[in-house]
Amino acid sequence: MKLTRHENNPIVVPGGAEWRRAAVFNPGVVEADGKYYMYERAAGSLRPFRTSIGLLESEDGVNFRPVADEPVFTADMLGFPGGSVEDARVVRIDGTYYMCYALQPYRFDCWPTGTGLPAYYPDNYxxxxxxxxxxxxxxxxxxxSEDGIRFTPLCYTTPAEIDDRDNALFPEKIGGRFALLRRPMxxxxxxxxxxxxxxxxxxxxxxxxxxxxxxxxxxxxxxxxGTKIGAAATPVKTDRGWLVLYHGVDAHSVYRVGALLxxxxDPSRVIARIRDPIMEPETYxxxxxxxxxxVVFPTAxxxxxxxxxxxYGCCDASIGLATVPLYELLDALTGGEDRA
Known part of the structure:
Protein backbone atom coordinates (compact mmCIF):
# COMPACT_ATOMS: atom_id res chain seq x y z
CA MET A 1 0.00 0.00 0.00
CA LYS A 2 1.52 3.29 -1.13
CA LEU A 3 0.16 6.80 -1.35
CA THR A 4 0.36 8.92 -4.51
CA ARG A 5 2.13 12.25 -4.18
CA HIS A 6 0.58 15.17 -6.02
CA GLU A 7 2.48 16.33 -9.07
CA ASN A 8 2.51 19.93 -7.78
CA ASN A 9 4.23 19.06 -4.51
CA PRO A 10 5.10 20.83 -2.37
CA ILE A 11 1.75 22.57 -2.78
CA VAL A 12 2.42 25.29 -0.15
CA VAL A 13 5.82 26.88 0.47
CA PRO A 14 7.06 29.71 2.70
CA GLY A 15 7.31 33.32 1.60
CA GLY A 16 5.26 36.47 1.38
CA ALA A 17 4.31 37.77 4.81
CA GLU A 18 7.15 38.18 7.29
CA TRP A 19 5.60 35.77 9.81
CA ARG A 20 5.70 32.87 7.28
CA ARG A 21 8.88 33.59 5.38
CA ALA A 22 11.02 30.82 6.95
CA ALA A 23 8.75 27.75 7.01
CA VAL A 24 5.18 26.48 6.60
CA PHE A 25 4.20 22.96 7.63
CA ASN A 26 1.87 20.59 9.55
CA PRO A 27 -1.49 22.04 8.43
CA GLY A 28 -5.04 21.39 9.45
CA VAL A 29 -7.50 21.29 6.53
CA VAL A 30 -11.29 21.24 6.52
CA GLU A 31 -13.81 21.37 3.66
CA ALA A 32 -16.84 23.60 4.14
CA ASP A 33 -19.34 25.26 1.82
CA GLY A 34 -17.49 24.21 -1.31
CA LYS A 35 -14.07 25.47 -0.20
CA TYR A 36 -11.03 23.98 1.45
CA TYR A 37 -9.55 25.88 4.37
CA MET A 38 -5.95 25.23 5.38
CA TYR A 39 -4.56 26.20 8.78
CA GLU A 40 -0.82 26.22 8.29
CA ARG A 41 1.84 26.32 10.98
CA ALA A 42 4.16 29.15 9.94
CA ALA A 43 7.50 30.50 11.14
CA GLY A 44 9.15 33.77 10.24
CA SER A 45 12.64 32.99 11.54
CA LEU A 46 14.78 30.41 13.33
CA ARG A 47 16.04 32.85 15.98
CA PRO A 48 13.62 32.87 17.65
CA PHE A 49 11.66 30.00 16.15
CA ARG A 50 8.15 31.29 16.79
CA THR A 51 5.22 29.73 14.98
CA SER A 52 1.62 30.82 14.50
CA ILE A 53 -1.39 29.56 12.57
CA GLY A 54 -2.16 31.14 9.21
CA LEU A 55 -5.19 30.57 6.99
CA LEU A 56 -5.35 29.76 3.28
CA GLU A 57 -8.26 28.73 1.06
CA SER A 58 -8.77 26.78 -2.16
CA GLU A 59 -11.54 25.71 -4.50
CA ASP A 60 -9.87 22.44 -5.51
CA GLY A 61 -7.89 21.38 -2.44
CA VAL A 62 -4.61 21.83 -4.28
CA ASN A 63 -4.06 25.48 -5.16
CA PHE A 64 -4.21 27.54 -1.97
CA ARG A 65 -4.05 31.30 -1.46
CA PRO A 66 -3.80 33.37 1.74
CA VAL A 67 -7.02 34.59 3.32
CA ALA A 68 -5.54 37.11 5.75
CA ASP A 69 -2.39 39.19 6.04
CA GLU A 70 -1.98 38.18 9.68
CA PRO A 71 -2.17 34.83 11.48
CA VAL A 72 -5.61 33.75 12.64
CA PHE A 73 -4.29 32.19 15.85
CA THR A 74 -1.24 33.05 17.95
CA ALA A 75 0.21 32.38 21.39
CA ASP A 76 -0.50 36.04 22.21
CA MET A 77 -4.21 35.17 22.14
CA LEU A 78 -3.52 32.72 24.96
CA GLY A 79 -1.61 35.25 27.03
CA PHE A 80 1.86 34.12 25.99
CA PRO A 81 3.44 36.85 23.85
CA GLY A 82 6.49 35.43 22.13
CA GLY A 83 5.31 31.84 22.44
CA SER A 84 4.27 29.45 19.67
CA VAL A 85 1.10 27.67 18.63
CA GLU A 86 1.56 24.62 16.47
CA ASP A 87 0.09 21.80 14.42
CA ALA A 88 -3.56 22.78 14.03
CA ARG A 89 -5.96 19.87 13.55
CA VAL A 90 -9.39 21.20 12.67
CA VAL A 91 -12.86 19.64 12.62
CA ARG A 92 -16.33 21.08 12.15
CA ILE A 93 -19.00 19.78 14.53
CA ASP A 94 -22.58 21.12 14.44
CA GLY A 95 -21.42 24.16 12.47
CA THR A 96 -18.59 25.13 14.84
CA TYR A 97 -14.92 24.89 13.89
CA TYR A 98 -12.74 23.33 16.59
CA MET A 99 -8.98 23.72 16.31
CA CYS A 100 -6.73 21.45 18.35
CA TYR A 101 -3.37 23.16 18.85
CA ALA A 102 -0.13 22.70 20.77
CA LEU A 103 1.33 25.57 22.80
CA GLN A 104 4.94 26.26 23.67
CA PRO A 105 4.63 29.27 25.96
CA TYR A 106 7.97 31.04 25.47
CA ARG A 107 10.56 31.78 22.82
CA PHE A 108 13.38 29.48 21.76
CA ASP A 109 15.93 29.19 18.97
CA CYS A 110 16.12 26.36 16.48
CA TRP A 111 19.45 25.28 14.97
CA PRO A 112 20.03 22.75 12.19
CA THR A 113 22.49 20.04 13.23
CA GLY A 114 22.75 17.95 10.08
CA THR A 115 22.32 14.77 12.15
CA GLY A 116 18.58 14.40 12.43
CA LEU A 117 16.91 16.30 15.24
CA PRO A 118 17.58 20.04 15.36
CA ALA A 119 18.97 21.70 18.45
CA TYR A 120 16.26 23.58 20.32
CA TYR A 121 17.84 26.26 22.46
CA PRO A 122 15.72 28.09 25.06
CA ASP A 123 18.64 29.39 27.15
CA ASN A 124 18.68 32.78 25.41
CA TYR A 125 15.26 33.52 26.83
CA SER A 145 -14.79 29.61 15.70
CA GLU A 146 -18.17 30.10 14.07
CA ASP A 147 -16.76 31.29 10.74
CA GLY A 148 -13.44 29.43 10.57
CA ILE A 149 -11.51 32.71 10.67
CA ARG A 150 -11.93 34.32 14.09
CA PHE A 151 -10.89 31.81 16.74
CA THR A 152 -11.36 32.12 20.48
CA PRO A 153 -9.43 29.99 22.99
CA LEU A 154 -11.89 27.53 24.48
CA CYS A 155 -10.09 25.11 26.79
CA TYR A 156 -6.91 23.24 27.58
CA THR A 157 -7.10 19.51 26.99
CA THR A 158 -3.90 18.50 28.81
CA PRO A 159 -2.27 19.43 32.13
CA ALA A 160 0.38 22.13 32.21
CA GLU A 161 2.96 19.93 33.94
CA ILE A 162 3.32 17.22 31.26
CA ASP A 163 4.37 17.32 27.62
CA ASP A 164 1.24 16.22 25.75
CA ARG A 165 0.67 16.92 22.08
CA ASP A 166 -0.58 15.29 18.85
CA ASN A 167 -4.11 16.00 20.03
CA ALA A 168 -6.77 15.15 17.44
CA LEU A 169 -10.48 15.60 18.03
CA PHE A 170 -12.86 13.08 16.46
CA PRO A 171 -15.17 14.84 13.95
CA GLU A 172 -18.33 13.80 15.79
CA LYS A 173 -19.39 12.77 19.28
CA ILE A 174 -19.17 9.09 20.17
CA GLY A 175 -21.76 7.82 22.61
CA GLY A 176 -22.75 11.43 23.29
CA ARG A 177 -19.23 12.49 24.24
CA PHE A 178 -16.37 14.28 22.53
CA ALA A 179 -13.35 12.01 21.96
CA LEU A 180 -9.74 13.14 21.72
CA LEU A 181 -6.53 11.32 20.78
CA ARG A 182 -3.40 12.40 22.73
CA ARG A 183 0.28 11.58 23.16
CA PRO A 184 1.50 12.25 26.75
CA MET A 185 5.28 11.91 26.57
CA GLY A 226 10.64 2.32 17.73
CA THR A 227 10.97 5.57 19.69
CA LYS A 228 7.39 6.89 19.67
CA ILE A 229 4.11 7.02 17.80
CA GLY A 230 1.41 9.67 17.77
CA ALA A 231 -1.86 10.48 16.06
CA ALA A 232 -1.23 12.29 12.80
CA ALA A 233 -4.35 13.44 10.97
CA THR A 234 -7.90 13.79 12.28
CA PRO A 235 -9.71 10.41 12.44
CA VAL A 236 -11.93 9.58 9.44
CA LYS A 237 -15.23 7.75 9.96
CA THR A 238 -15.69 4.80 7.58
CA ASP A 239 -18.11 1.88 7.49
CA ARG A 240 -15.36 -0.37 8.86
CA GLY A 241 -14.13 1.80 11.69
CA TRP A 242 -12.33 5.02 12.51
CA LEU A 243 -9.36 5.37 10.17
CA VAL A 244 -6.39 6.91 11.95
CA LEU A 245 -3.13 7.82 10.25
CA TYR A 246 -0.30 8.01 12.74
CA HIS A 247 3.38 8.89 12.66
CA GLY A 248 6.16 6.61 13.79
CA VAL A 249 9.70 7.71 14.57
CA ASP A 250 12.71 5.41 14.38
CA ALA A 251 16.05 5.55 16.19
CA HIS A 252 17.46 7.93 13.54
CA SER A 253 14.56 10.40 13.86
CA VAL A 254 13.03 9.44 10.52
CA TYR A 255 9.27 10.09 10.47
CA ARG A 256 7.02 7.63 8.60
CA VAL A 257 3.25 7.14 8.36
CA GLY A 258 1.22 4.20 9.60
CA ALA A 259 -2.50 3.39 9.51
CA LEU A 260 -4.88 1.70 11.92
CA LEU A 261 -8.62 1.26 12.45
CA ASP A 266 -15.29 2.04 21.26
CA PRO A 267 -12.40 3.96 19.69
CA SER A 268 -10.06 2.84 22.47
CA ARG A 269 -10.00 -0.55 20.70
CA VAL A 270 -7.73 -1.15 17.69
CA ILE A 271 -9.39 -3.54 15.24
CA ALA A 272 -6.86 -3.46 12.38
CA ARG A 273 -3.38 -2.13 11.72
CA ILE A 274 -1.00 -2.22 8.78
CA ARG A 275 2.40 -3.55 9.80
CA ASP A 276 4.51 -1.54 7.34
CA PRO A 277 4.49 2.23 6.79
CA ILE A 278 2.22 3.49 4.05
CA MET A 279 4.46 6.50 3.43
CA GLU A 280 8.08 7.40 4.14
CA PRO A 281 10.47 10.15 3.06
CA GLU A 282 11.44 9.65 -0.57
CA THR A 283 11.46 12.92 -2.50
CA TYR A 284 13.92 15.78 -2.07
CA VAL A 295 10.03 13.80 7.72
CA VAL A 296 6.55 13.13 6.36
CA PHE A 297 4.03 14.29 8.98
CA PRO A 298 0.34 14.22 7.96
CA THR A 299 -2.00 16.39 10.00
CA ALA A 300 -5.16 16.55 7.86
CA TYR A 312 1.39 16.63 5.40
CA GLY A 313 4.38 18.59 6.60
CA CYS A 314 7.64 18.02 4.76
CA CYS A 315 10.75 18.35 6.95
CA ASP A 316 9.23 21.23 8.93
CA ALA A 317 9.65 23.39 5.83
CA SER A 318 6.77 23.01 3.34
CA ILE A 319 3.42 21.28 2.81
CA GLY A 320 2.71 18.31 0.55
CA LEU A 321 -0.39 16.49 -0.62
CA ALA A 322 -0.79 12.75 -1.14
CA THR A 323 -3.88 10.79 -2.17
CA VAL A 324 -5.18 7.24 -1.92
CA PRO A 325 -8.54 5.68 -2.81
CA LEU A 326 -10.21 5.24 0.56
CA TYR A 327 -11.27 1.65 -0.01
CA GLU A 328 -7.84 0.58 -1.22
CA LEU A 329 -6.48 1.72 2.12
CA LEU A 330 -9.32 0.07 4.02
CA ASP A 331 -8.82 -3.18 2.05
CA ALA A 332 -5.14 -3.11 2.98
CA LEU A 333 -6.15 -2.76 6.62
CA THR A 334 -8.93 -5.36 6.70
CA GLY A 335 -7.93 -7.82 3.99
CA GLY A 336 -10.65 -6.84 1.53
CA GLU A 337 -13.60 -7.29 3.87
CA ASP A 338 -17.00 -6.69 2.21
CA ARG A 339 -18.20 -3.11 2.36
CA ALA A 340 -21.23 -2.54 4.56
Whole structure:
Protein backbone atom coordinates (compact mmCIF):
# COMPACT_ATOMS: atom_id res chain seq x y z
CA MET A 1 0.00 0.00 0.00
CA LYS A 2 1.52 3.29 -1.13
CA LEU A 3 0.16 6.80 -1.35
CA THR A 4 0.36 8.92 -4.51
CA ARG A 5 2.13 12.25 -4.18
CA HIS A 6 0.58 15.17 -6.02
CA GLU A 7 2.48 16.33 -9.07
CA ASN A 8 2.51 19.93 -7.78
CA ASN A 9 4.23 19.06 -4.51
CA PRO A 10 5.10 20.83 -2.37
CA ILE A 11 1.75 22.57 -2.78
CA VAL A 12 2.42 25.29 -0.15
CA VAL A 13 5.82 26.88 0.47
CA PRO A 14 7.06 29.71 2.70
CA GLY A 15 7.31 33.32 1.60
CA GLY A 16 5.26 36.47 1.38
CA ALA A 17 4.31 37.77 4.81
CA GLU A 18 7.15 38.18 7.29
CA TRP A 19 5.60 35.77 9.81
CA ARG A 20 5.70 32.87 7.28
CA ARG A 21 8.88 33.59 5.38
CA ALA A 22 11.02 30.82 6.95
CA ALA A 23 8.75 27.75 7.01
CA VAL A 24 5.18 26.48 6.60
CA PHE A 25 4.20 22.96 7.63
CA ASN A 26 1.87 20.59 9.55
CA PRO A 27 -1.49 22.04 8.43
CA GLY A 28 -5.04 21.39 9.45
CA VAL A 29 -7.50 21.29 6.53
CA VAL A 30 -11.29 21.24 6.52
CA GLU A 31 -13.81 21.37 3.66
CA ALA A 32 -16.84 23.60 4.14
CA ASP A 33 -19.34 25.26 1.82
CA GLY A 34 -17.49 24.21 -1.31
CA LYS A 35 -14.07 25.47 -0.20
CA TYR A 36 -11.03 23.98 1.45
CA TYR A 37 -9.55 25.88 4.37
CA MET A 38 -5.95 25.23 5.38
CA TYR A 39 -4.56 26.20 8.78
CA GLU A 40 -0.82 26.22 8.29
CA ARG A 41 1.84 26.32 10.98
CA ALA A 42 4.16 29.15 9.94
CA ALA A 43 7.50 30.50 11.14
CA GLY A 44 9.15 33.77 10.24
CA SER A 45 12.64 32.99 11.54
CA LEU A 46 14.78 30.41 13.33
CA ARG A 47 16.04 32.85 15.98
CA PRO A 48 13.62 32.87 17.65
CA PHE A 49 11.66 30.00 16.15
CA ARG A 50 8.15 31.29 16.79
CA THR A 51 5.22 29.73 14.98
CA SER A 52 1.62 30.82 14.50
CA ILE A 53 -1.39 29.56 12.57
CA GLY A 54 -2.16 31.14 9.21
CA LEU A 55 -5.19 30.57 6.99
CA LEU A 56 -5.35 29.76 3.28
CA GLU A 57 -8.26 28.73 1.06
CA SER A 58 -8.77 26.78 -2.16
CA GLU A 59 -11.54 25.71 -4.50
CA ASP A 60 -9.87 22.44 -5.51
CA GLY A 61 -7.89 21.38 -2.44
CA VAL A 62 -4.61 21.83 -4.28
CA ASN A 63 -4.06 25.48 -5.16
CA PHE A 64 -4.21 27.54 -1.97
CA ARG A 65 -4.05 31.30 -1.46
CA PRO A 66 -3.80 33.37 1.74
CA VAL A 67 -7.02 34.59 3.32
CA ALA A 68 -5.54 37.11 5.75
CA ASP A 69 -2.39 39.19 6.04
CA GLU A 70 -1.98 38.18 9.68
CA PRO A 71 -2.17 34.83 11.48
CA VAL A 72 -5.61 33.75 12.64
CA PHE A 73 -4.29 32.19 15.85
CA THR A 74 -1.24 33.05 17.95
CA ALA A 75 0.21 32.38 21.39
CA ASP A 76 -0.50 36.04 22.21
CA MET A 77 -4.21 35.17 22.14
CA LEU A 78 -3.52 32.72 24.96
CA GLY A 79 -1.61 35.25 27.03
CA PHE A 80 1.86 34.12 25.99
CA PRO A 81 3.44 36.85 23.85
CA GLY A 82 6.49 35.43 22.13
CA GLY A 83 5.31 31.84 22.44
CA SER A 84 4.27 29.45 19.67
CA VAL A 85 1.10 27.67 18.63
CA GLU A 86 1.56 24.62 16.47
CA ASP A 87 0.09 21.80 14.42
CA ALA A 88 -3.56 22.78 14.03
CA ARG A 89 -5.96 19.87 13.55
CA VAL A 90 -9.39 21.20 12.67
CA VAL A 91 -12.86 19.64 12.62
CA ARG A 92 -16.33 21.08 12.15
CA ILE A 93 -19.00 19.78 14.53
CA ASP A 94 -22.58 21.12 14.44
CA GLY A 95 -21.42 24.16 12.47
CA THR A 96 -18.59 25.13 14.84
CA TYR A 97 -14.92 24.89 13.89
CA TYR A 98 -12.74 23.33 16.59
CA MET A 99 -8.98 23.72 16.31
CA CYS A 100 -6.73 21.45 18.35
CA TYR A 101 -3.37 23.16 18.85
CA ALA A 102 -0.13 22.70 20.77
CA LEU A 103 1.33 25.57 22.80
CA GLN A 104 4.94 26.26 23.67
CA PRO A 105 4.63 29.27 25.96
CA TYR A 106 7.97 31.04 25.47
CA ARG A 107 10.56 31.78 22.82
CA PHE A 108 13.38 29.48 21.76
CA ASP A 109 15.93 29.19 18.97
CA CYS A 110 16.12 26.36 16.48
CA TRP A 111 19.45 25.28 14.97
CA PRO A 112 20.03 22.75 12.19
CA THR A 113 22.49 20.04 13.23
CA GLY A 114 22.75 17.95 10.08
CA THR A 115 22.32 14.77 12.15
CA GLY A 116 18.58 14.40 12.43
CA LEU A 117 16.91 16.30 15.24
CA PRO A 118 17.58 20.04 15.36
CA ALA A 119 18.97 21.70 18.45
CA TYR A 120 16.26 23.58 20.32
CA TYR A 121 17.84 26.26 22.46
CA PRO A 122 15.72 28.09 25.06
CA ASP A 123 18.64 29.39 27.15
CA ASN A 124 18.68 32.78 25.41
CA TYR A 125 15.26 33.52 26.83
CA UNK A 126 14.85 33.89 30.61
CA UNK A 127 11.06 33.41 30.58
CA UNK A 128 11.45 29.65 31.02
CA UNK A 129 13.48 29.99 34.21
CA UNK A 130 11.51 32.93 35.57
CA UNK A 131 8.22 31.04 35.31
CA UNK A 132 9.54 27.70 36.52
CA UNK A 133 8.51 25.86 33.37
CA UNK A 134 10.44 22.92 31.99
CA UNK A 135 12.09 24.13 28.76
CA UNK A 136 10.30 23.07 25.59
CA UNK A 137 7.29 21.59 27.41
CA UNK A 138 4.18 21.58 25.23
CA UNK A 139 0.57 21.87 26.34
CA UNK A 140 -2.45 21.30 24.11
CA UNK A 141 -5.82 23.00 23.83
CA UNK A 142 -8.82 23.74 21.64
CA UNK A 143 -9.91 27.03 20.06
CA UNK A 144 -13.37 27.54 18.55
CA SER A 145 -14.79 29.61 15.70
CA GLU A 146 -18.17 30.10 14.07
CA ASP A 147 -16.76 31.29 10.74
CA GLY A 148 -13.44 29.43 10.57
CA ILE A 149 -11.51 32.71 10.67
CA ARG A 150 -11.93 34.32 14.09
CA PHE A 151 -10.89 31.81 16.74
CA THR A 152 -11.36 32.12 20.48
CA PRO A 153 -9.43 29.99 22.99
CA LEU A 154 -11.89 27.53 24.48
CA CYS A 155 -10.09 25.11 26.79
CA TYR A 156 -6.91 23.24 27.58
CA THR A 157 -7.10 19.51 26.99
CA THR A 158 -3.90 18.50 28.81
CA PRO A 159 -2.27 19.43 32.13
CA ALA A 160 0.38 22.13 32.21
CA GLU A 161 2.96 19.93 33.94
CA ILE A 162 3.32 17.22 31.26
CA ASP A 163 4.37 17.32 27.62
CA ASP A 164 1.24 16.22 25.75
CA ARG A 165 0.67 16.92 22.08
CA ASP A 166 -0.58 15.29 18.85
CA ASN A 167 -4.11 16.00 20.03
CA ALA A 168 -6.77 15.15 17.44
CA LEU A 169 -10.48 15.60 18.03
CA PHE A 170 -12.86 13.08 16.46
CA PRO A 171 -15.17 14.84 13.95
CA GLU A 172 -18.33 13.80 15.79
CA LYS A 173 -19.39 12.77 19.28
CA ILE A 174 -19.17 9.09 20.17
CA GLY A 175 -21.76 7.82 22.61
CA GLY A 176 -22.75 11.43 23.29
CA ARG A 177 -19.23 12.49 24.24
CA PHE A 178 -16.37 14.28 22.53
CA ALA A 179 -13.35 12.01 21.96
CA LEU A 180 -9.74 13.14 21.72
CA LEU A 181 -6.53 11.32 20.78
CA ARG A 182 -3.40 12.40 22.73
CA ARG A 183 0.28 11.58 23.16
CA PRO A 184 1.50 12.25 26.75
CA MET A 185 5.28 11.91 26.57
CA UNK A 186 5.73 11.09 30.26
CA UNK A 187 3.24 8.20 30.24
CA UNK A 188 5.83 5.45 29.85
CA UNK A 189 6.93 2.60 32.07
CA UNK A 190 5.30 -0.36 33.77
CA UNK A 191 2.60 1.80 35.34
CA UNK A 192 1.40 2.94 31.91
CA UNK A 193 1.79 -0.29 29.97
CA UNK A 194 4.24 1.02 27.37
CA UNK A 195 7.98 1.63 27.19
CA UNK A 196 7.68 4.35 24.56
CA UNK A 197 5.21 7.24 24.09
CA UNK A 198 2.03 6.01 22.42
CA UNK A 199 -1.49 7.02 21.39
CA UNK A 200 -4.04 7.60 24.16
CA UNK A 201 -7.69 8.67 24.22
CA UNK A 202 -9.77 10.90 26.52
CA UNK A 203 -13.48 11.77 26.56
CA UNK A 204 -15.48 14.84 27.56
CA UNK A 205 -19.12 15.85 27.86
CA UNK A 206 -18.41 19.56 27.44
CA UNK A 207 -14.81 19.98 26.13
CA UNK A 208 -13.72 21.42 29.48
CA UNK A 209 -13.45 18.36 31.73
CA UNK A 210 -11.59 15.38 30.25
CA UNK A 211 -11.35 11.80 31.48
CA UNK A 212 -8.02 10.28 32.40
CA UNK A 213 -6.44 9.02 29.17
CA UNK A 214 -6.66 5.36 28.17
CA UNK A 215 -3.90 3.69 26.17
CA UNK A 216 -4.93 2.94 22.57
CA UNK A 217 -1.82 1.92 20.64
CA UNK A 218 1.92 1.49 21.20
CA UNK A 219 4.88 1.04 18.89
CA UNK A 220 4.99 -2.51 17.49
CA UNK A 221 7.66 -2.33 14.80
CA UNK A 222 11.04 -1.16 16.15
CA UNK A 223 12.54 -0.75 12.69
CA UNK A 224 10.35 2.25 11.85
CA UNK A 225 8.35 3.32 14.92
CA GLY A 226 10.64 2.32 17.73
CA THR A 227 10.97 5.57 19.69
CA LYS A 228 7.39 6.89 19.67
CA ILE A 229 4.11 7.02 17.80
CA GLY A 230 1.41 9.67 17.77
CA ALA A 231 -1.86 10.48 16.06
CA ALA A 232 -1.23 12.29 12.80
CA ALA A 233 -4.35 13.44 10.97
CA THR A 234 -7.90 13.79 12.28
CA PRO A 235 -9.71 10.41 12.44
CA VAL A 236 -11.93 9.58 9.44
CA LYS A 237 -15.23 7.75 9.96
CA THR A 238 -15.69 4.80 7.58
CA ASP A 239 -18.11 1.88 7.49
CA ARG A 240 -15.36 -0.37 8.86
CA GLY A 241 -14.13 1.80 11.69
CA TRP A 242 -12.33 5.02 12.51
CA LEU A 243 -9.36 5.37 10.17
CA VAL A 244 -6.39 6.91 11.95
CA LEU A 245 -3.13 7.82 10.25
CA TYR A 246 -0.30 8.01 12.74
CA HIS A 247 3.38 8.89 12.66
CA GLY A 248 6.16 6.61 13.79
CA VAL A 249 9.70 7.71 14.57
CA ASP A 250 12.71 5.41 14.38
CA ALA A 251 16.05 5.55 16.19
CA HIS A 252 17.46 7.93 13.54
CA SER A 253 14.56 10.40 13.86
CA VAL A 254 13.03 9.44 10.52
CA TYR A 255 9.27 10.09 10.47
CA ARG A 256 7.02 7.63 8.60
CA VAL A 257 3.25 7.14 8.36
CA GLY A 258 1.22 4.20 9.60
CA ALA A 259 -2.50 3.39 9.51
CA LEU A 260 -4.88 1.70 11.92
CA LEU A 261 -8.62 1.26 12.45
CA UNK A 262 -10.46 1.91 15.71
CA UNK A 263 -13.84 0.47 16.64
CA UNK A 264 -16.67 2.86 15.74
CA UNK A 265 -18.39 2.57 19.11
CA ASP A 266 -15.29 2.04 21.26
CA PRO A 267 -12.40 3.96 19.69
CA SER A 268 -10.06 2.84 22.47
CA ARG A 269 -10.00 -0.55 20.70
CA VAL A 270 -7.73 -1.15 17.69
CA ILE A 271 -9.39 -3.54 15.24
CA ALA A 272 -6.86 -3.46 12.38
CA ARG A 273 -3.38 -2.13 11.72
CA ILE A 274 -1.00 -2.22 8.78
CA ARG A 275 2.40 -3.55 9.80
CA ASP A 276 4.51 -1.54 7.34
CA PRO A 277 4.49 2.23 6.79
CA ILE A 278 2.22 3.49 4.05
CA MET A 279 4.46 6.50 3.43
CA GLU A 280 8.08 7.40 4.14
CA PRO A 281 10.47 10.15 3.06
CA GLU A 282 11.44 9.65 -0.57
CA THR A 283 11.46 12.92 -2.50
CA TYR A 284 13.92 15.78 -2.07
CA UNK A 285 11.36 17.96 -0.24
CA UNK A 286 10.76 15.14 2.25
CA UNK A 287 14.42 14.32 2.81
CA UNK A 288 16.05 17.75 3.00
CA UNK A 289 14.50 20.45 5.16
CA UNK A 290 15.24 23.69 6.88
CA UNK A 291 16.03 22.15 10.26
CA UNK A 292 14.80 18.55 10.28
CA UNK A 293 15.46 16.03 7.47
CA UNK A 294 13.54 12.87 6.58
CA VAL A 295 10.03 13.80 7.72
CA VAL A 296 6.55 13.13 6.36
CA PHE A 297 4.03 14.29 8.98
CA PRO A 298 0.34 14.22 7.96
CA THR A 299 -2.00 16.39 10.00
CA ALA A 300 -5.16 16.55 7.86
CA UNK A 301 -7.51 14.31 5.86
CA UNK A 302 -10.28 15.35 3.47
CA UNK A 303 -12.48 13.04 1.38
CA UNK A 304 -12.75 14.13 -2.29
CA UNK A 305 -14.81 11.93 -4.63
CA UNK A 306 -13.67 8.67 -3.06
CA UNK A 307 -10.07 9.81 -2.69
CA UNK A 308 -8.55 10.53 0.66
CA UNK A 309 -6.56 13.78 0.39
CA UNK A 310 -3.75 13.67 2.95
CA UNK A 311 -1.98 16.94 3.75
CA TYR A 312 1.39 16.63 5.40
CA GLY A 313 4.38 18.59 6.60
CA CYS A 314 7.64 18.02 4.76
CA CYS A 315 10.75 18.35 6.95
CA ASP A 316 9.23 21.23 8.93
CA ALA A 317 9.65 23.39 5.83
CA SER A 318 6.77 23.01 3.34
CA ILE A 319 3.42 21.28 2.81
CA GLY A 320 2.71 18.31 0.55
CA LEU A 321 -0.39 16.49 -0.62
CA ALA A 322 -0.79 12.75 -1.14
CA THR A 323 -3.88 10.79 -2.17
CA VAL A 324 -5.18 7.24 -1.92
CA PRO A 325 -8.54 5.68 -2.81
CA LEU A 326 -10.21 5.24 0.56
CA TYR A 327 -11.27 1.65 -0.01
CA GLU A 328 -7.84 0.58 -1.22
CA LEU A 329 -6.48 1.72 2.12
CA LEU A 330 -9.32 0.07 4.02
CA ASP A 331 -8.82 -3.18 2.05
CA ALA A 332 -5.14 -3.11 2.98
CA LEU A 333 -6.15 -2.76 6.62
CA THR A 334 -8.93 -5.36 6.70
CA GLY A 335 -7.93 -7.82 3.99
CA GLY A 336 -10.65 -6.84 1.53
CA GLU A 337 -13.60 -7.29 3.87
CA ASP A 338 -17.00 -6.69 2.21
CA ARG A 339 -18.20 -3.11 2.36
CA ALA A 340 -21.23 -2.54 4.56
Missing amino acids: PEWRENGVEPMITRSGIAA QYVGEKYGTNTPGIWISYSDDLFEWTEPELVAVAENPEWE LDLD YERFGLVLPN NVMVDGLLYIY
